[in-house]
Amino acid sequence: SQKIEQNSEALNIQEGKTATLTCNYTNYSPAYLQWYRQDPGRGPVFLLLIRENEKEKRKERLKVTFDTTLKQSLFHITASQPADSATYLCVFFYGQNFVFGPGTRLSVLP
């Protein structure tokens, strides 16, 4: 079955550093991959979408890469701030389903 793995359950980094989150997928080659942010007790919020033929996509301090050979997407937050602390989810669409990863909980320490 199609599966998404995210690098770790939790990631702690110091304010001002770059956070890098990893999303690996198996048994499928998605045409699109999306990243969402979720705060405790809230619904996920869409951040970025990247197509399979795009190597990289940027939005302000956020950058996403998509390597179809490695079956991997990297999500970077530069100059991280405590307000970036949240759970980050990657997701692709397969058949008629959206397949979400388990999420990585990022904590940015002041």
Add this chain to the structure above:
Amino acid sequence: DAGVTQSPTHLIKTRGQHVTLRCSPISGHKSVSWYQQVLGQGPQFIFQYYEKEERGRGNFPDRFSARQFPNYSSELNVNALLLGDSALYLCASSLLVTGSGNQPQHFGDGTRLSIL
């Protein structure tokens, strides 16, 4: 503009009961999807509806059903509730049907369902 709204925000039920959850999409959005999120996990896809028709179904038992109304709002129904149905139920809307994953989804803040 209002975002996706879900009601109720919290609900407590007992095993064997039935529950109906409601969702109003963003104005102009015609697609609604439902997800179940257990604590510590990513959302799991239950249904997608577009123009009142079911366009996708996840791996959930027949106790779960949904429908979409002419105004594009939606209901999720769960019968014969089990303890394992305790979760956050999320609704998401998008402008069009998400046939390939190229549509961002806009989520509500969910209904927290607890089964005793």
